[in-house]
Amino acid sequence: MSNLAQPLAESVVQSVDWLAIAPPTIAAVVGLVVLVVDLFVGDAKKALLGWLSVAGLAASTLMLLPLLDGDRSTFCLTGDADVCSYTADPFTLVIQFLVLGGALLAALLSVTALKDANRELPEGEFWFLLLSSAAGAALLPASRDLATLIVALEVASLPAFALVGIKRGDRKSSEAALKFFLSSVTATAVSLMGVSFIYASTGTLYLTQIATEIQNVDGQLHTLVQTGVVLTLVGFAFKTAAVPFHFWVPDTYVGAPLPVAAYLSVVGKAVGFSGLILVTVIALPSYADVWGPALAALAALTMTIGNVGALRQQSTRAYSAVRLLAWSSVGQAGYLLVPIAAAAYSQDAEKAIGSTVAYALMYAAVNLGAFAVAALVARTKPLNRISDYRGLYASRPLSALVLGFFLLCLAGLPPGIIGLFAKVTVFSAAVDAGLGWLAVVMAVNVVIALFYYLQWTTLLFRAPEGEPERHRVPAPLTAAIALTAVLGVALSGAPQLVLRFSDTGLF
Numbered sequence: 001m002s003n004l005a006q007p008l009a010e011s012v013v014q015s016v017d018w019l020a021i022a023p024p025t026i027a028a029v030v031g032l033v034v035l036v037v038d039l040f041v042g043d044a045k046k047a048l049l050g051w052l053s054v055a056g057l058a059a060s061t062l063m064l065l066p067l068l069d070g071d072r073s074t075f076c077l078t079g080d081a082d083v084c085s086y087t088a089d090p091f092t093l094v095i096q097f098l099v100l101g102g103a104l105l106a107a108l109l110s111v112t113a114l115k116d117a118n119r120e121l122p123e124g125e126f127w128f129l130l131l132s133s134a135a136g137a138a139l140l141p142a143s144r145d146l147a148t149l150i151v152a153l154e155v156a157s158l159p160a161f162a163l164v165g166i167k168r169g170d171r172k173s174s175e176a177a178l179k180f181f182l183s184s185v186t187a188t189a190v191s192l193m194g195v196s197f198i199y200a201s202t203g204t205l206y207l208t209q210i211a212t213e214i215q216n217v218d219g220q221l222h223t224l225v226q227t228g229v230v231l232t233l234v235g236f237a238f239k240t241a242a243v244p245f246h247f248w249v250p251d252t253y254v255g256a257p258l259p260v261a262a263y264l265s266v267v268g269k270a271v272g273f274s275g276l277i278l279v280t281v282i283a284l285p286s287y288a289d290v291w292g293p294a295l296a297a298l299a300a301l302t303m304t305i306g307n308v309g310a311l312r313q314q315s316t317r318a319y320s321a322v323r324l325l326a327w328s329s330v331g332q333a334g335y336l337l338v339p340i341a342a343a344a345y346s347q348d349a350e351k352a353i354g355s356t357v358a359y360a361l362m363y364a365a366v367n368l369g370a371f372a373v374a375a376l377v378a379r380t381k382p383l384n385r386i387s388d389y390r391g392l393y394a395s396r397p398l399s400a401l402v403l404g405f406f407l408l409c410l411a412g413l414p415p416g417i418i419g420l421f422a423k424v425t426v427f428s429a430a431v432d433a434g435l436g437w438l439a440v441v442m443a444v445n446v447v448i449a450l451f452y453y454l455q456w457t458t459l460l461f462r463a464p465e466g467e468p469e470r471h472r473v474p475a476p477l478t479a480a481i482a483l484t485a486v487l488g489v490a491l492s493g494a495p496q497l498v499l500r501f502s503d504t505g506l507f
Helices: 002-012 022-040 047-062 065-069 090-117 123-142 146-164 171-202 207-216 219-239 249-255 258-283 285-311 320-343 349-378 397-411 417-432 436-460 475-493 496-502
Strands: 072-077 080-088
Touching: 022 047, 022 090, 022 123, 047 090, 047 123, 080 090, 080 123, 080 146, 080 207, 090 123, 090 258, 090 349, 090 475, 123 146, 123 258, 146 171, 146 219, 146 258, 171 207, 171 219, 171 249, 207 258, 207 285, 219 258, 219 285, 249 258, 249 320, 258 285, 258 320, 258 349, 285 320, 285 436, 320 349, 320 417, 320 436, 349 397, 349 417, 349 475, 349 496, 397 417, 397 436, 397 475, 417 436, 417 475, 417 496, 475 496
Parallel strands: none
Antiparallel strands: 072 080
């Protein structure tokens, strides 16, 4: 009896490649360590938790380096080593770098924000939630079955709800968290129903097996599968802030602490877009005629409404700078959707997806930088109006030059060369796929966006009203601004570092 049980046990137990899963695992473990250490550290030493979290995210990011030598997979079926739940391929590593690097920069901003808050924000809980969300976000691009994908999505999202509403006694923060939570839970429930329809039709949760099985589904189940595809896309469309699932973005960004808003604008989008890519391109290529037109329409709507919303912001309104960045991020999500939609019509889907990844890397660097400068201005002008940036060059010339550079990158104008090249790459992906109408819509939106980006940029160099305020900038905030500026300038000087993703396969 024991001889029979041993082979059976061996067939059930899956081997674990600890090196492959190290990046998200380290972030999760450090999060737990921070939560425990918080119990034994006095208020005077709470700042240590922040630096421990920064070190943990830096270690997670560095653990991507040993994985560059080739694809690694783990949690594979014992009967079929090619069907796995976790895969560290080039696509996974690039998105994990974006996620963990973005979380690291958000952590640097948070160190200053928590110090300025003067214990109004619970530090131990804050760092635990940030690290937990980063671990889930890093797990998602490596997921290769729908169950792991949904779990990773929720691990990334649930701590984010709490982070948005973490300001004690702040009505605006609580309201933003509630709106974010309710709309996200609804989207998750819809996508879970879609996943259940796909599983009922194919009998498997693994993405590669779904791609095969879904082509052999009984004719009576075609409507069920198509409904499942649409419902699954809805959940990820919410995470990407695609229209009409974008309504939570402006209020959430304004209500959240600025570092959390910066984190959501980059890492939240990376989670949504990587999930969308995995579901469409890997699991459902045979249903491109369903998701292709849907994503093309979403892209056109998202970029248009996002840019028009940013255009309507009044410079003297409270929090107008954050609102403009929020609406701008919705518009940028539209550009990011274009190559994914193009993948449905293109002969080379991987090249189209590479355009999205290249654009996402550019956007992450410059958008985090813009939020870092916004955090700097908010230290003296907490209402963070666009008009508060008037004459920034007179008081902080380097910060003004850096913010101007970031805004020009987002607009796609020189000297922001990487922004220009990234937009051209996305534009060419649409043209190559035969989506000429979408390329035209994108071109019109780029022109609309130029107006509000340039308007903000010129304001930085106007004569200030009154005496310019000067104060010492904390080292973590300086480091965050400097890192994003160096990255933006380096990518503008050598755009091939990012744009090569649009020319090579990622899977």
